Amino acid sequence: MIKNESNQVCHHGHHCVLQVPIFRELEGAQIEEVSKLIHTDHYDRGTMIFRPNQPAEKLYVVNEGQVKVYRLSDNGKEQLIRILLPGDFAGELSLVSVGKHDHYAETLTPSAICSIAKSDFDQLLVRYPAIAMNVLHEFARRLNDVEKQATNNVVERTEKRIAKFLLDQCPPEKKVLTLPMNKKLLASYLGTTPDSLSRVLHSFEEQGWISLKTNKIIMINNLDALANI
C-alpha cells in the first residue's frame, strides 16, 4: 500500500481491479486473470496521458486522482470535454477502428491510472459479458450527458447555463457546493470565458441568490430564483 502526494490510498494487485466499476462483477480467479492484463501507472500532476494523433492502443481507467480531457480548437482555445474521476475511463476511441486520439488527457492531480491494451480488452469483453454490459451502460450514460450539455451550451444563455450547473452540482438538502475545478476550467466547460463566469457569479451574489465563500465553495441561498432565470 502506497500513499502518493495527494494523500489518496492506492492498493496494488487485485484491489485495483475491484475498485474499477466496470469490473465490479468479477470474482476469484477472474480477478487474477484480469489483473494480469492491467498495468497501473502513477503520474505527477500535469502529466499528459495521451494527445491527438497518437495511436490509440490502450484503454485508460482512472484509479485515483483527476484527469482533464480536452480538445484544442483551431483558434487555440482549450475546450474541456470532461473531468475524469476515479472509476471513469478514457481512450474509448481505442475500441473503434479509427485508431487515433483526437483529444488530450492530462492529469490535474497526482494520479494512478490503469491501462489495458486494446487487444486484451477486446478479449475481456468477449469472455465476460458482464464487463461489456457495464461498459455499455457507462457509454449510454455518457452519451446522454454529452448530448444534454451540447444542446444546453448552444441554446441557453450563459447566465442560464451557469445557474443550471450550480443547481446540478448542489447536493440535495445541503445547499453548499464545492466546485470540482478552478474557474478557468469551469468557464471552458460551460462554453464561456473566466471573465463572463466571474461577472455572472458576482451578479448572482448581488441578487442574494448565492454566497461566494471561497474560490471553490459556493452557498446557494435561493434555489428557485436560480431555476427560473
Added chain:
Amino acid sequence: MIKNESNQVCHHGHHCVLQVPIFRELEGAQIEEVSKLIHTDHYDRGTMIFRPNQPAEKLYVVNEGQVKVYRLSDNGKEQLIRILLPGDFAGELSLVSVGKHDHYAETLTPSAICSIAKSDFDQLLVRYPAIAMNVLHEFARRLNDVEKQATNNVVERTEKRIAKFLLDQCPPEKKVLTLPMNKKLLASYLGTTPDSLSRVLHSFEEQGWISLKTNKIIMINNLDALANI
C-alpha cells in the same frame, strides 16, 4: 415485400434483421431467434416515436426512412441532436437504469422502425457477444462525434462551423453536396438560426467559394478558402 409511400423497399421477417448493422454477424438459427423478438412498425411522416417523460422500455432501430431526434429547451427552442438514417438506433437510454426518455424522436419521412423490448435486448447482448461489440463500437463512434460537435458549437464562430459542416458533407472529388435536411433544421443542428445560416451561405456565394444550386444542393468551388476561415 411492401412498398411504402417513400418508395423504399421493406423486407419482412429475416431480412429486416440482416439489414441492421448491429446484427450483421448473425447466421441461420440465430437470425430466426432474433427476428422473433423484433417488431417492425411503419409510420407516416411526422409521427412521434417517443417523447420525454415517457418510460423508455424499447430500443428502436431505423430500418427505412429518416427520424429526427431533438430536445426542447426551456425557452421552447428545438435543438436537433441528430438525424437517424437506416441502421441507426435510438432509445439507448433504455439500456441504462434511468428509465425516462428526455428527448423527442419524430419521423421526417415515412419510416419503418424495428423495436426490441429492453429485457429481450439485454438477453441478446448476453447471448451474442458480437452484438454487444457492435453496439459498443457504435456508441464509441457516436460519443466521439457528439463530443466533437459539442466543442465545435461552443468554441468556433458561426461562419466557421458552417464551413466545417460543408467540408464534412462534401464527398471527396465530387464537390457537390446535398443537404440531408432543410435549412431550418440544419440551423438548429449547427447551433444557429435560419437567418444567420442564410446570411453566411450567401456571403460564401458572393465570395465565389460555393454556388447555391437549389435549396438543398450546394456546389463547392473553393475548398481551401472554406477550410481557412
Added chain:
DNA sequence: CGCTGTCTTGAAGCGTTTCAACACAAGTGG
C-alpha cells in the same frame, strides 16, 4: 516573502440574434 498564475472589473467592440416584412417553394383542394 516574493513569484506565478488565477480571478476580478470596466469599457469598448463585435458577432449574432431578433423582428418584421417579403419572396419563394411545396403541398392541397377545387
Added chain:
DNA sequence: CCACTTGTGTTGAAACGCTTCAAGACAGCG
C-alpha cells in the same frame, strides 16, 4: 392544372449578449 394555403427561406436594421483587452487584486506555492 391553377389558385390557395402554409411553411420555409431571405434580407435589412436595430438591439443585445458576450467576448476581448488591459490593468489591478488576490491566492497559492515554492
